[in-house]
Amino acid sequence: MSGTDLRTRAERKVAGVLRKVFPDHWSFLLGEIALYSFLVLVGTGLFLTLHFDRGPGEVVYDGAYEQLRGIEMSPAYASTLELSFEVRGGLLARQVHHWAALVFTAAIAVHAARIFFTGAFRRPRRLNWCVGVSLLMLALANGFMGLSLPDDLLSGTGVRIAYTFAQSVPVIGPDLAYLVFAGEFPAEEMISQLYWAHVLVIPVAIAGLLGFHLFQVFSRTHTQFPGGERREGNVVGDRMWPAYLVKTTALLLVVAGVLTLLGALVQVNPVWLYGPFDPAAATVPAQPDWYLQWVEGALRIFPPVGFEVFGREVPSPFVAGVAFPLAWFALLLAWPFLEERVTGDRDHHHLLDRPRDRPVRTAIGAAGISLLGLLVAAASHDTQAMLLDTGVGSVTWGYRVALLTLPAVVAAVTWQVCHALQRRSAP
Amino acid sequence: MKPTDVLPLRPWAVARLAVLLAGGAGALVTGVTLLFTRDDHGPAGAALGIGALALGAAFATVAKHLLGPPDDEEERHAPGSPACQGCDPETRPQTRRRLVVGGSAVAVLGAVGGGALLRGRTDARRELRETSWRRGDAVVTDDGRPVQAGDLAPGSFLTVFPDHAIGAADSQAVLLRVDTRRLGNRPRFEELAPDGHVAYSKLCTHMGCPVGLFQQDPDVLVCPCHQAVFDVLDGARPVQGPADRPLPQLPLVIDDDGTLRAGGGFTGPVGPGWWGRPR
Numbered sequence: 001m002s003g004t005d006l007r008t009r010a011e012r013k014v015a016g017v018l019r020k021v022f023p024d025h026w027s028f029l030l031g032e033i034a035l036y037s038f039l040v041l042v043g044t045g046l047f048l049t050l051h052f053d054r055g056p057g058e059v060v061y062d063g064a065y066e067q068l069r070g071i072e073m074s075p076a077y078a079s080t081l082e083l084s085f086e087v088r089g090g091l092l093a094r095q096v097h098h099w100a101a102l103v104f105t106a107a108i109a110v111h112a113a114r115i116f117f118t119g120a121f122r123r124p125r126r127l128n129w130c131v132g133v134s135l136l137m138l139a140l141a142n143g144f145m146g147l148s149l150p151d152d153l154l155s156g157t158g159v160r161i162a163y164t165f166a167q168s169v170p171v172i173g174p175d176l177a178y179l180v181f182a183g184e185f186p187a188e189e190m191i192s193q194l195y196w197a198h199v200l201v202i203p204v205a206i207a208g209l210l211g212f213h214l215f216q217v218f219s220r221t222h223t224q225f226p227g228g229e230r231r232e233g234n235v236v237g238d239r240m241w242p243a244y245l246v247k248t249t250a251l252l253l254v255v256a257g258v259l260t261l262l263g264a265l266v267q268v269n270p271v272w273l274y275g276p277f278d279p280a281a282a283t284v285p286a287q288p289d290w291y292l293q294w295v296e297g298a299l300r301i302f303p304p305v306g307f308e309v310f311g312r313e314v315p316s317p318f319v320a321g322v323a324f325p326l327a328w329f330a331l332l333l334a335w336p337f338l339e340e341r342v343t344g345d346r347d348h349h350h351l352l353d354r355p356r357d358r359p360v361r362t363a364i365g366a367a368g369i370s371l372l373g374l375l376v377a378a379a380s381h382d383t384q385a386m387l388l389d390t391g392v393g394s395v396t397w398g399y400r401v402a403l404l405t406l407p408a409v410v411a412a413v414t415w416q417v418c419h420a421l422q423r424r425s426a427p
Numbered sequence: 428m429k430p431t432d433v434l435p436l437r438p439w440a441v442a443r444l445a446v447l448l449a450g451g452a453g454a455l456v457t458g459v460t461l462l463f464t465r466d467d468h469g470p471a472g473a474a475l476g477i478g479a480l481a482l483g484a485a486f487a488t489v490a491k492h493l494l495g496p497p498d499d500e501e502e503r504h505a506p507g508s509p510a511c512q513g514c515d516p517e518t519r520p521q522t523r524r525r526l527v528v529g530g531s532a533v534a535v536l537g538a539v540g541g542g543a544l545l546r547g548r549t550d551a552r553r554e555l556r557e558t559s560w561r562r563g564d565a566v567v568t569d570d571g572r573p574v575q576a577g578d579l580a581p582g583s584f585l586t587v588f589p590d591h592a593i594g595a596a597d598s599q600a601v602l603l604r605v606d607t608r609r610l611g612n613r614p615r616f617e618e619l620a621p622d623g624h625v626a627y628s629k630l631c632t633h634m635g636c637p638v639g640l641f642q643q644d645p646d647v648l649v650c651p652c653h654q655a656v657f658d659v660l661d662g663a664r665p666v667q668g669p670a671d672r673p674l675p676q677l678p679l680v681i682d683d684d685g686t687l688r689a690g691g692g693f694t695g696p697v698g699p700g701w702w703g704r705p706r
Contacts (some may be wrong), residue, residue: 023497235501257481260475
């Protein structure tokens with residue numbers, strides 16, 4: 001093959017990419033918001049790594065924040081204080097990074113809900129749904145590790161709880177805890193190990209999977225809602241160049257702008273107020289960031305039932321902290337295949353469902369969201385008990401009753417609403 | 428490109444674009460200047476954020492008012508669409524076989540790698556079981572001060588460590604002084620708790636948080652994380668909340684010069700349970 005042939009082939013390929021058509025709908029932007037939050041995370045994160053000191057050892061703080069001067073702390077916490085009070089733009093970068101993490105996880109969650117309710121996970125996109133769920137899991141894991149790095153009192157309590165979850169796993173629990181957290185809690189190398197996982201291992205995994213996710217969107221084409229000229233066999237929307245690229249650049253700038261404004265004006269995670277981590281102290285009330293609260297809520301509400309297998313102990317945190325989240329993700333991963341089995345629909349679908357036209361799926365999804373919402377609310381049940389001037393025990397029981405009834409009620413109501421909407425939109 | 432892809436230039440759209448571009452660039456320059464001249468980050472960040480938003484609005488203006496509506500159409504070249512015959516990797520048998528083989532290979536590699544990483548860490552179980560407390564260790568506070576019998580007024584409470592491992596997370600204990608008259612007839616308790624001095628592991632048996640709250644009447648220790656409640660007068664038996672195991676007790680003795688010392692290690696493994704935890 002001659003050089004000219006190669007060049008024309010490459011040119012044709014680029015021209016084909018630039019001419020590719022992408023459907024246009026506001027809900028298709030949710031995944032892009034996640035993508036651009038990730039870019040902001042990488043950018044601010046690179047800046048933060050320049051100033052963060054992962055240890056080991058202890059230092060006596062003598063920096064700009066007077067209230068903590070003379071106190072012994074880890075280099076991680078001291079350098080986070082330095083970032084917050086002495087490094088130019090440090091606090092801005094920290095807060096934008098934190099807000100970007102909150103938006104990143106939220107955008108992935110809402111994006112996944114959109115995919116679910118419109119049936120976009122069906123053939124030929126089952127694999128890409130699984131890639132997306134994996135990305136959600138990695139995002140949650142990396143968010144947790146990022147929260148842990150400042151080594152303040154709040155984050156240290158969170159790591160202690162995660163350690164106990166790891167330790168509770170049958171057979172390999174102690175080994176797993178030692179592997180992930182570098183030894184008996186709190187290990188000298190723990191922050192350092194979490195650091196490498198947070199800044200290198202998991203981000204690279206996210207970037208790789210994200211690339212594959214986008215490639216799949218590209219090669220298997222984007223779905224579209226029915227109506228107008230839109231059919232299974234065509235794609236109607238914006239060409240990659242110029243319209244799609246201009247629009248998506250606008251979105252990138254808006255996401256970056258909103259995150260910068262949030263980081264500039266709305267305080268988040270003021271670690272200097274919590275003090276350095278001390279294994280003999282804890283803060284109350286304490287909650288993790290929103291995307292981990294469903295697990296914290298489960299831990300607070302699920303009956304603390306430890307049990308035995310072959311005479312060996314499976315301690316109670318295992319059910320709420322390990323088995324339940326894993327079962328939840330397993331259900332998400334399996335959903336396209338389960339639905340295919342139940343409905344017998346093995347066809348390829350490029351046109352999206354309207355949620356009302358799939359009442360059963362929509363009802364199940366709504367029930368699932370109500371369950372997660374209850375668990376998020378339950379993550380601060382001690383504060384609610386205080387506000388209601390009642391015991392934590394009665395609030396716990398209130399949540400238990402709600403957990404068993406509300407999802408069913410939500411499912412029934414959603415199903416009814418779907419049918420009512422169907423009747424109304426029928427010709 | 429279709430002829431309709433670019434709309435006729437409308438003056439007001441061009442004007443808006445110019446204002447947004449100029450304003451956005453101005454705000455970004457202002458933001459950078461503020462960042463390097465002021466010590467607080469708020470105004471600088473706000474200017475940078477507004478600049479990015481203005482530039483985003485400029486791109487949106489181009490998309491909405493200068494480019495055509497999203498009505499371009501092309502044939503779908505995807506698995507399952509008519510324009511694509513035999514290009515469905517999801518149902519092609521060799522692809523499926525490749526996926527199965529690849530998946531199994533990854534699983535085997537993962538299992539081997541994971542096993543290799545876990546090997547040689549068998550000391551985990553021993554370390555989880557043991558603490559630094561040995562028979563005869565002086566009981567000291569977190570600043571190293573030995574605790575004398577009688578230092579503590581009845582009803583008060585201290586966090587203590589063995590004198591050779593101050594700050595060791597797994598060895599932290601709560602030392603309480605309870606009114607011996609309220610103990611009633613609990614001979615074993617009295618044996619471990621001379622003169623009302625009683626010490627328990629401070630690691631909650633639920634999640635491993637420090638059990639940091641002491642309340643009187645009834646005398647209970649409360650874990651702040653998930654509100655596990657332990658009865659101080661009854662061997663730290665869990666009486667409410669999610670813990671299902673008492674806090675291990677630290678036997679205490681008072682030596683000849685009145686110093687509190689450990690009479691041995693904790694009565695059981697401290698903190699949350701694990702697979703294979705000895706009873």
